[in-house]
Amino acid sequence: MRLSTNMIYQQNMDAVLDGQNRFQATGLQLSTGSKVNKPSDDPLAASQAVLVRQATAQNSQYSVARTFANQNMSQEESILSSVTSTIQDAQTLIVQAGNGTLSDDDRSSLATKLESLKSQLVNLANSTDGNGRYIFAGYKSDTAPYTQDPTTGAVTYSGGDTAITQQVDASRTMTINHTGNQIFDSLTGDAKKEPNGSSGETDIFKTIDGALTALKTPSADYTSDSEYTDAIDKANRGLSNSLNNVLSVRSELGTQLSELDNLDTIGANRDVTNASKLSDLVDTEWTSAISTYTLQQVALQASYKTYSSMQGMSLFQMNS
Known part of the structure; x- marks a missing residue:
């Protein structure tokens, strides 16, 4: 050659x-x-690295979602803590109202205090977050969920019926904001029933209104002593049931907040694992x-x- x-x-x-x-x-x-600077350097490693990076990005998105969920639930829990204290104060007044020796003036004084607690509850029910959205309005968060008639004092709910949820992991979605009717117009399964066996009042504002009516009615207008006592006992049962419902929601929030901590730990471990996989593939x-x-x-x-x-x-x- x-x-x-x-x-x-x-x-x-x-x-x-x-x-x-x-x-x-x-x-x-x-x-x-990096030993894989272009796909042709190692096609298999490059394709696997894409999948690992996608998993890392998704994990990061869920981490942000959990932070958002934690903030919302913590804020709701803080408000419900105040709601719990207000209901307990109302219960204390109702117990005092059950004293048979009270005069009409004494009852009127208790009614004034109870009206103040009712106003506090309405204000808490219309709480907003840092962005001006109403927390207990569901997806109708741009308007106040509760309105109070200036003449009758009746409180009406006009918020949404669907609680706000957030996906916090690949297979986990949580309720991060409950609706007003889930808080103030619901009962737990073991709620106290009325003496005749019927279900008690679900709406805490109507329960308070019933107590206010009893307190403001002059003694002379009652046909019997038991009529007033029955009204106060009914209010006492209603407040107890409403308090248990609020505590049930708070228990749910506490459980979810604890679960978020666990998911954060799992997410952090997942990040470490993905980083290790990516390092083995391309570093x-x-x-x-x-x-x-x-x-x-x-x-x-x-x-x-x-x-x-x-x-x-x-x-x-x-x-x-």
């Missing part, structure tokens, strides 16, 4: 260019810290890369020297 001068030059040039490419590729690994193996880089440098220098030597060779010089 005959080798022309041009072919010899081309082969040496190809060897130099190939050495340069491999040397630069290894140098890129060292400078970037530079420093010992091997440095060794390869040094050997390629020596080989490239040899190629340069060979090519330089070949430039001075030709058939004419060999025949001279």
Whole structure:
């Protein structure tokens, strides 16, 4: 086989260019810290790295969602703590109202205090978050869920019927804001029944209104002593049932807040696992890369020297 001068030059040039490419590729690994800088470097590792990065991004999104959920539930729990205290204060007044020796003036004084507690409950029921959204209005959060008739004092709910939920993990969705009727117009399964066996009043505001009516009615207008006592006992049962319902919601919130902490821990561990997987797939193996880089440098220098030597060779010089 005959080798022309041009072919010899081309082969040496190809060897130099190939050495340069491999040397630069290894140098890129060292400078970037990644052994997969383009899909062709390792197609399988590159495709798997995409999946790991997607999983990491999704995990990060759920982490943000849990932070949002934690803030909302913590805020609701804080408000319901105040609601609990207000109901307990109302219960104390109702117990005092059951004293048979109270005069009409005494009852009127208690009614004034109870009206003040009712106003506090209405105000708490219309609580807003830092963005001006009504917490207990469901998805109708742009308007106040509760309105009070200035003449009759009746309280009406006009908020949404669907509680606000948030997906906090791949397979977990939580209620992060309850509706007003879930808080102030619901009873637990073990609620106290009326003496005739019927269910008690579900609406706490109507319960308070019943007590106010009894307190404001003059003693002379009652046909019997038991009529007033029955009304106060009914209010006492109603407030007790409403308090238990609020405590039930608070228990649910507490359980979910604890679960969020566990999910945060799981999410953090998942991040560590994904980071480890991604490192195994694309990170530079420093010992091997440095060794390869040094050997390629020596080989490239040899190629340069060979090519330089070949430039001075030709058939004419060999025949001279």
